[in-house]
Amino acid sequence: MEDWTSLKQEKENHELKEVEGPWEEKTAASPQVPDPQSSEPLEAEQAPETGPQPSKSPPWSPRSRASMVLGDLTELGALPPHSPPQQPSSTPPLTLGEQDLETPLQSDRTTSIIPNSGTLVSDPLEQPSDKRESTFHRARQLEENTFPQSQQSKSDLYGPKDPSYDTSKQKELRFDIFQEEDSNSNCDLLQLEPGASEVAPSMLEIAIQNAKAYLLRTSSKSGLNLYDHLSNVLTKMLDERPENAVDIIENISQDVKMAHFSKKLDTLQNENELLPMYEIAEMQKTLFLQGNLEGADQELEDEIAESSLPNVMESAFYFEQAGVGLGTDETYRIFLALKRLTETHPIQRCRFWGKILGIERNYIVAEVEFREGEDEEEVEEEDIAEERDNGAIEADEEEEDELPKAFYKPPPTIPKEENRTGANKYVYFVCNEPGRPWVKLPSVVPAQIVIARKIKKFFTGRLDAPILSYPPFPGNESNYLRAQIARISAGTHVSPLGFFQFGEEEGEEEEEVEGGRDSFEENPDFEGIQVMDLVESLSNWVHHVQHILPQGRCNWFNPVQKDEEEEEEEDEEKEEKGEDPDYIEQEVGPPLLTPISEDLEWQERRMPLSMPMCSDRS
Amino acid sequence: MDAESLLLSLELASGSGQGLSPDRRASLLTSLLLVKRDYRYDRVLFWGRILGIVADYYIAQGLSEDQLAPRKTLYSLNCTDWSLLPPATEETMAQTAMVKGRFMGDPSHEYEHTEIQKVNEGEKIFEEEVVVQVKEETRLVSIIDQIDQAVAIIPRGALFKTPFGPSNVNRTFEGLSLSEAKKLSSYFHFREAIDLKNKTLLEKADLDPSLDFMDSLEHDIPKAGSWSIQMERGNALVVLRSLLWPGLTFYHAPRTKNYGYIYVGTGYVGCSPGAI
Numbered sequence: 097m098e099d100w101t102s103l104k105q106e107k108e109n110h111e112l113k114e115v116e117g118p119w120e121e122k123t124a125a126s127p128q129v130p131d132p133q134s135s136e137p138l139e140a141e142q143a144p145e146t147g148p149q150p151s152k153s154p155p156w157s158p159r160s161r162a163s164m165v166l167g168d169l170t171e172l173g174a175l176p177p178h179s180p181p182q183q184p185s186s187t188p189p190l191t192l193g194e195q196d197l198e199t200p201l202q203s204d205r206t207t208s209i210i211p212n213s214g215t216l217v218s219d220p221l222e223q224p225s226d227k228r229e230s231t232f233h234r235a236r237q238l239e240e241n242t243f244p245q246s247q248q249s250k251s252d253l254y255g256p257k258d259p260s261y262d263t264s265k266q267k268e269l270r271f272d273i274f275q276e277e278d279s280n281s282n283c284d285l286l287q288l289e290p291g292a293s294e295v296a297p298s299m300l301e302i303a304i305q306n307a308k309a310y311l312l313r314t315s316s317k318s319g320l321n322l323y324d325h326l327s328n329v330l331t332k333m334l335d336e337r338p339e340n341a342v343d344i345i346e347n348i349s350q351d352v353k354m355a356h357f358s359k360k361l362d363t364l365q366n367e368n369e370l371l372p373m374y375e376i377a378e379m380q381k382t383l384f385l386q387g388n389l390e391g392a393d394q395e396l397e398d399e400i401a402e403s404s405l406p407n408v409m410e411s412a413f414y415f416e417q418a419g420v421g422l423g424t425d426e427t428y429r430i431f432l433a434l435k436r437l438t439e440t441h442p443i444q445r446c447r448f449w450g451k452i453l454g455i456e457r458n459y460i461v462a463e464v465e466f467r468e469g470e471d472e473e474e475v476e477e478e479d480i481a482e483e484r485d486n487g488a489i490e491a492d493e494e495e496e497d498e499l500p501k502a503f504y505k506p507p508p509t510i511p512k513e514e515n516r517t518g519a520n521k522y523v524y525f526v527c528n529e530p531g532r533p534w535v536k537l538p539s540v541v542p543a544q545i546v547i548a549r550k551i552k553k554f555f556t557g558r559l560d561a562p563i564l565s566y567p568p569f570p571g572n573e574s575n576y577l578r579a580q581i582a583r584i585s586a587g588t589h590v591s592p593l594g595f596f597q598f599g600e601e602e603g604e605e606e607e608e609v610e611g612g613r614d615s616f617e618e619n620p621d622f623e624g625i626q627v628m629d630l631v632e633s634l635s636n637w638v639h640h641v642q643h644i645l646p647q648g649r650c651n652w653f654n655p656v657q658k659d660e661e662e663e664e665e666e667d668e669e670k671e672e673k674g675e676d677p678d679y680i681e682q683e684v685g686p687p688l689l690t691p692i693s694e695d696l697e698w699q700e701r702r703m704p705l706s707m708p709m710c711s712d713r714s
Numbered sequence: 715m716d717a718e719s720l721l722l723s724l725e726l727a728s729g730s731g732q733g734l735s736p737d738r739r740a741s742l743l744t745s746l747l748l749v750k751r752d753y754r755y756d757r758v759l760f761w762g763r764i765l766g767i768v769a770d771y772y773i774a775q776g777l778s779e780d781q782l783a784p785r786k787t788l789y790s791l792n793c794t795d796w797s798l799l800p801p802a803t804e805e806t807m808a809q810t811a812m813v814k815g816r817f818m819g820d821p822s823h824e825y826e827h828t829e830i831q832k833v834n835e836g837e838k839i840f841e842e843e844v845v846v847q848v849k850e851e852t853r854l855v856s857i858i859d860q861i862d863q864a865v866a867i868i869p870r871g872a873l874f875k876t877p878f879g880p881s882n883v884n885r886t887f888e889g890l891s892l893s894e895a896k897k898l899s900s901y902f903h904f905r906e907a908i909d910l911k912n913k914t915l916l917e918k919a920d921l922d923p924s925l926d927f928m929d930s931l932e933h934d935i936p937k938a939g940s941w942s943i944q945m946e947r948g949n950a951l952v953v954l955r956s957l958l959w960p961g962l963t964f965y966h967a968p969r970t971k972n973y974g975y976i977y978v979g980t981g982y983v984g985c986s987p988g989a990i
Binding site for chain 2: 373374375417418419421453455529
């Protein structure tokens with residue numbers, strides 16, 4: 097044992113000093129060739145390349161040879177063949193990488209030596225050593241011809257490299273040396289095999305040599321070669337002795353390779369890639385946590401749920417029957433998100449409106465009705481609008497004296513409908529993903545609806561993204577989203593005939609003057625309609641959202657009427673132009689609760705045929 | 715999407731609101747298996763569905779061993795009985811380009827449209843109105859072919875080209891990494907390369923001939939916005955939606971073998987007309 101390690105160290109030192117260690121080792125490792133005569137021609141062959149070195153060899157080689165054989169034998173006697181793992185502990189401390197490489201090599205060496213000594217015992221002197229040596233020569237020469245490059249790194253003839261040897265290349269060179277050892281021991285093996293079988297087909301040998309040269313090729317990427325890798329894997333397996341090694345050889349191979357990776361790089365990649373995934377999981381976890389806490393008092397929750405929270409899961413089930421809708425888990429997340437929305441805002445009624453796909457992100461839209469306490473943001477917005485108007489008027493007044501005024505007056509702006517009426521009956525909240533905070537959309541202005549009818553844009557998923565279009569859209573994406581929601585709701589929200597009826601208590605006279613009643617309530621006597629009736633006839637479905645007039649409002653607003661205050665001025669102007677004060681005919685659309693069979697272009701619509709769609713407003 | 719992993723695929727692609735009802739799913743699982751057996755396909759893909767006014771067309775495709783060979787297309791109205799569609803030709807493409815509007819849902823429905831043709835009779839040239847009739851079946855074929863040519867996609871590495879020519883499914887494909895999944899260049903058109911042949915040698919230099927033998931998405935026209943690429947469910951799912959053919963959804967769970975595309979739509983290119 098001691099001999100072995102000390103020898104190794106010594107030998108390595110020797111090799112690093114560029115004395116022809118490999119040669120010695122080679123001859124030493126094949127104990128069948130004890131006669132110096134056979135090694136002389138080899139040295140002679142090497143001489144022209146390495147120069148003045150051969151003189152050093154005689155004093156060194158016999159000793160090493162002797163100790164080597166001794167070492168082998170003692171080791172064989174003392175240790176079972178699979179005990180190499182104990183060796184690294186006594187190896188001299190080199191650099192880290194070297195140690196890693198060295199361990200398997202040693203084991204390799206011992207394994208290769210085992211058959212060596214075996215043959216030594218079985219047929220010690222019968223082998224025609226000369227013949228073997230000569231075949232070996234031939235193989236070597238052939239190999240030199242065919243693989244001049246691999247030869248340099250692999251085999252003994254690394255003399256030519258010596259002059260270029262410097263400190264920066266030290267590690268590389270060490271690596272070469274190890275490979276060399278490896279190849280040497282393997283050469284012995286090769287030598288022995290034909291020796292043992294007494295037949296030496298040289299073609300086979302060459303083929304094997306070629307294959308080995310291929311295995312030993314160093315990868316340009318990782319600096320490893322397959323031969324070392326395989327030996328590492330085998331060592332690891334023999335060390336650890338796993339059950340069913342054949343099943344997990346891929347993993348072992350991976351582990352061995354992973355050990356070579358620089359750890360710093362590894363963590364950097366992982367940390368960066370996984371961050372957003374954890375972030376959203378963290379956000380969504382709060383949804384579930386809240387749900388669990390609430391689940392404690394179930395009764396109270398049921399009461400709340402009936403009043404404000406929609407039964408998203410039930411309607412999702414019916415939608416799934418019809419072949420539309422989102423996935424089950426996403427629906428449930430949305431349900432939890434809606435629940436959180438109702439908990440954080442004074443919401444009387446909430447409904448899952450739908451999902452609008454965007455380019456970068458999507459929108460999940462919730463339709464809510466606030467309780468009596470309306471929020472304050474509305475007021476602020478109006479203030480800003482008024483200020484803007486005032487500013488414009490002031491500017492006009494200043495210029496009035498000197499320059500002629502432009503005849504063109506912008507068409508009167510149609511005011512938006514009050515909250516809780518018309519297109520602003522409901523408030524809409526959006527979020528990009530369940531778990532992210534809900535954002536309240538601003539209320540819609542008629543001009544936005546009018547313009548939105550003329551343009552077609554993809555949603556980006558960012559509420560503050562500008563809408564670039566012709567005609568110019570007044571607002572950013574949040575306004576556009578709100579306008580589209582209003583249009584979609586007005587066009588497509590339907591309920592079975594008879595489910596809703598007009599409210600009788602509210603002032604009907606006033607509304608009838610305006611051309612249609614705009615409030616409705618659930619019919620308590622509604623008994624349901626036969627499914628087949630709903631499927632067969634479109635007249636059994638009615639709109640329960642007010643039609644949006646071309647003006648952009650649900651309830652008619654007379655723009656001329658508004659100008660009565662400034663009537664005199666206008667009249668004068670119009671007389672100048674020679675035009676009659678234009679009378680605008682009131683725009684009328686289909687009243688509330690009109691069957692969808694009377695829709696315009698209803699042929700374009702899709703008739704539900706196979707399955708009845710489930711109205712969400714049940 | 716692969717017919718064999720249909721349920722998982724539908725679940726993954728459900729973020730776009732496109733799904734199948736349970737009865738359709740069950741019958742697809744059964745009947746596509748029989749399609750594979752009867753027609754001896756190597757692989758059967760559930761392609762999607764085209765919405766008609768009266769009924770929907772459910773479309774499946776059969777692939778031979780060479781994944782890029784012309785695919786056989788089948789349609790069904792009830793997800794149980796499948797009929798083979800004839801391959802699309804340029805002639806039918808030109809004919810059906812005239813037809814607009816929704817599909818009816820009746821394969822034997824004939825669209826009529828009048829064409830003005832110039833007829834030479836001696837020296838005089840008459841303009842004659844000819845009524846051209848196009849069957850809905852041929853229109854279906856040409857739309858499916860157009861969609862396939864334009865937006866059928868597959869992640870890089872899912873197919874590999876063998877030295878003998880045919881391209882096979884890559885069994886060692888382990889999914890794209892997260893950073894790759896966010897790039898359009900990691901996705902290929904699932905058809906024979908067209909643009910690749912026109913590339914310069916310099917552009918081809920870095921390509922791996924066994925993997926990069928199809929056109930990648932990054933050169934699609936319009937360059938800025940023919941695809942929407944999104945990470946969903948945290949980063950566990952990447953979803954590509956075609957803006958050119960709205961309704962086509964491609965999903966891929968990074969680092970897994972789950973990928974596929976499904977088309978659910980009306981067969982309109984670009985924004986669908988007829989919005990109120």
